[in-house]
Amino acid sequence: MNKLFRWLFGNKQPPAKTQDITDTAPLTEQQIQSIVNNQNPRFDLQQLVSACGQSVGKQRDLNEDSLLAITTTMAGNSGNLPFGLYIVADGMGGHQFGEVASNAAIRTVAGYVLRKFHPYLFHVKTDTMDESFQEIMQAAVTEAQRAIQREAPGSGTTLTAALVVGQQITVAHVGDSRAYFIYPDGRVEPITRDHSLVKRLEELGHITPEEAENYPHRNVLYRALGQGEILDPDIFTIGFPQPGFLMICSDGLWGVVAEQDLIRSVIDAPNLQRACQNLVSAANTAGGPDNISVVLTQLIG
Amino acid sequence: MYEIDMLPAFKRLSNKAVQTIIYRIRRSALETRIFPELSDDRGDEGSPPPRQLQAGVTLAKRYAIQEVIGVGGMGSVYRARDMHFPNVTKLVAVKEMINTAPDPVVRDNIVQNFEREANLLATLQHPSIPRISDYFTVESRSYLVLEFIHGKDMEAIINETNGFLPEDQVLSWAVELCDVLDYLHKHKPDPIIFRDMKPSNVMINHNGDVILVDFGIAKTFQTGIKGTMIGTEGYSPPEQYRGEATPSADIYAMGATIHHALTRRDPRLEPPFSFAERPIRRINPSVSPELEAVVNTALEYNTESRFRAAADMKQALTSVARKTGALVRMSPPAGSSQSSGIKPLWTFKCEDEIRGTPTLAQGLLYIGSYDNNLYALNAADGKFQWKYPTDGGIVSRPALFDGNVYIGSEDKRLHVVSARSGKVVWTYFTNGPIRSSPRVAEGHVFIGSDDSCLHAININSGRMAWRFETADPVRSTPFVTNELVYAGCETGDYYAVDFRGELKWRFRAKRAITSSTTGLGQALFFSSMDGTLYCLDSRNGWVIWRFRLGKASISTPYAIDDLVFVGAADGFIYAVEAKSSKEVWRFRTEHQVNGSPVVYKDSLYCGSVDGNLYCLEYRTGRLRWKFGTEGAITGTPLVYDDIVYIGSTDHQVYALLA
Secondary structure (H helix, E strand, C coil): CCHHHHHHHHCCCCCCCCCCCCCCCCHHHHHHHHHHCCCCCCCCCCCCEEEEEEEECCCCCCEEEEEEEEHHHCCCCCEEEEEEEEEEEEEEECCCCCCHHHHHHHHHHHHHHHHHHHHHHHHCCCCCCCCHHHHHHHHHHHHHHHHHHHHCCEEEEEEEEEEEEEEEEEEEEEEEEEEEEEEECCCCCCCCCEEEEHHHHHHCCCCCHHHCCCCCCCHHHHHHHHCCCCCCCCCCCEEEECCCCCECCCCCHHHCCCCHHHHHHHHCCHHHHHHHHHHHHHHCCCCCCCEEEEEEEECCC | CHHHCCCCCCCCCCHHHHHCCCCCCHHHHHHHCHHHHCCCHHHHHHHCCCCCCCCCCEEEECCEEEEEEEECCCCEEEEEEECCCCCCCEEEEEEEEEEECHHHHHHHHHHHHHHHHHHHHHHCCCCCHHHHHEEEEEEEEEEEEECCEEEEEEHHHHHCCCCCCCCHHHHHHHHHHHHHHHHHHHCCCCCCCCCCCCCCHEEEECCCCCCCCCCCCCCCCCCCCCCCEEEECCCHHHHHCCCCCCCCHHHHHHHHHHHHHHHCCCHHHCCCCEEEEEEEEHHHHCCEEEEEHHHHCCCCHHHCCCCCHHHHHHHHHHHHHHHCCCCCCCCCCCCCCCCCCCCCCCCECCCCCCCCCCCECCEEEEEEECCCCEEEEEEECCEEEEEEEECCCCCCCCCCECEEEECCCCCCEEEEECCCCCEEEEEEEECCCCCCCCCCCCEEEEEEEEECCCEECCCCCEEEEEEEEEECCCCCCCCCCEEEEEEEECEEEEEEEEECCEEEEEECCCCCCCCCCCCCEEEEEEEECCCCCEEECCCCCCEEEECCCCCCCCCEEEEECCCCEEEEECCEEEEEECCCCCCEEEEEECCCCCCCEEEECCEEEEEEEEEEEEEEEEECEEEEEEECCCCCCCCCCEEEEEEEEEEEECCCCEEECC
């Protein structure tokens, strides 16, 4: 290109670039694409981006799912750190109070976590936090358990929450909403384990994966937020896939759309927002039997 | 405080009157109430948690609350004195149910459950079922008045007992529980399914007899719009999650309860239906095979394979009791004395204690001793090759790089000697004794010193590149990854320093970090004298998780696959999941574990101050063998080519077959 310009305009300076390529936020599509294409994990400035989608589905009148996506950076003593909190909760119960439970779960968990990080997000704090990510998530889930038992006894909710600080994702998970890693090469990796009867029976080898597909009690959970006196959430920390996506969704998506179609919807989409729209409409096209919630995030740079 | 004078009138109950009670639910108040979740902007605070009644409050002008004896999801259980008997102290248990639900439908449902429990209890007569004497509702709180049981629940007994409960005791409880289940299941016109058998619902009274409590749960599995049902965890059989509640479900839960009592493993903390993965006698070998067989039958996955009735299970249990008798005890399996029979391939004796760790390269083993010398031995036969004298004790581990051995000494120097000849190449002075081991990376050697500095020395020139001042002596070994150098010091400060010697981030533990760092992916692991194993993000120093050890630790963690291993002064070797910080196993040695564990193939090797080198299966923590030395082991074993090398404070280096 430069050669062409020189030939056209002689030895003059090349014309000003039409595309501003300085790193600004939000980045343009091309900038994101070029960063994504050249990325290998580095010790450098990174940016967290996210999008989400939700639909009541085609067969329900009520949305019992709740969703939260917060994406920002934390200015700290070791530079600007990506910070994100993403939660999907799928409420259920014998009453129409699933949404009370899922709402309470999201509010309580997000409120607890953000209060802990408040000094680090909004003040310059140099001393390190007393608690670990996993302790904070554990305490947040315990708070949410109490809140649900108080506000809607008898109901329950799934909860899949991901706290992103830097390149670490700390997940708290109860129930059968799911978190996945999706890689640009088309691989997918579920990172949570369903607390459902059908999954447990499959793990024990009492039923085959094929039988599991058609199992009559697919929705029965053995662990749910708001239920039971001892709640033992799965809490773990895992590195953000680079390159790749973190997806959190309710069973209204993963139970309806085939895995291959999930992956295609994500990696073929031009951006995360479009990917979420594609996912939601794929679930609705497949009948939309349940509420649909999805959050997609990506760490770029 | 609680408004006692505002109590509505309550009704004393006869068994017949139970069904005619009308609950005073304040509907009008409810209907105008705005749900807190819609209007409340106070974050997750919501409504304040319901208050417990204070001692001294008198309920219904009759029951003087004395103290809280239990807390459930819906309210508390109190011990109260019945003031209708002024001349004697008659104690009752008052079970409270607080209706906090903002929705009238939910509230009604809760009241129905409460009523069901009261109705049920009023019709039952069995020595293992508490008698109900009264019930009433005060505003949003409902109360059941029950016979007070002098005793404790089985869960508390399990938790408070050191070691395992005696088999005979568990057996006699199990027989009584079968008896009461049999009574419930034979109830006319319909069998009563208890549905919630678990240790916390079984009280043991002062006579040692069992009392079944909490008939209120009796969960039915409601199907919501979503079609999702929720089951109870841990003790319930598979079919109960499908909404089937049968006598067989109670039998399974009964088996689960006995399993918990015999093994001390809480099934709520394990995956459902995983009892078969925790055979009773593997955890508690003192249990008789007969009792184990009965429990296994109750815990069969398929209902057809379980006891058909509680009476059958009772029968089986009593015949176990006859067979094993109170006196005929199973002799514990003859524990093969696993320390004998292992002969070292060779040993080598120094002139003083060995507290450090060996290094091996090209057939030579290098190890420092408290006798001031660095030794080079032939790794195959332990033959002495050369020794290099320093002017102070050596307590660390040598590093090898490019034909040279690097070793710090308490003579304040870092010594660099030729690996072949033992001739000195250069030395480097610090201003304090060196107890940290050298780390060679990127053309530099990094080492800590008691002069409260982290030193970076150019390996070609032997000159200081930079010196980073810390708050206190650095006795840990620097760790290098991500172009950063990490080291902890004796105040508990932990530093990440870049290759120019500038601080990148800092973390602070509550006490000294003498342990060195291990890395796995982006995670750093180290232990501290504050009794914690830390996992930090290597890039920014945020704490990913903390794991509580029984006591302080100076042991350097070892990480492999998805596991982290560490020792502590409480004598345990711990195995912890790297991702979730869940304990996988712990193994008890007889004294402090100050050295680091290492994994080779599928074995973990670790020394203890009790003098033994332990070899454990690294996934399960089961003992393979142990080898006794004549002094405390404080160093870390080295395993190479199927041979374990370990130094001991008995002055000797041992080489053993791995």
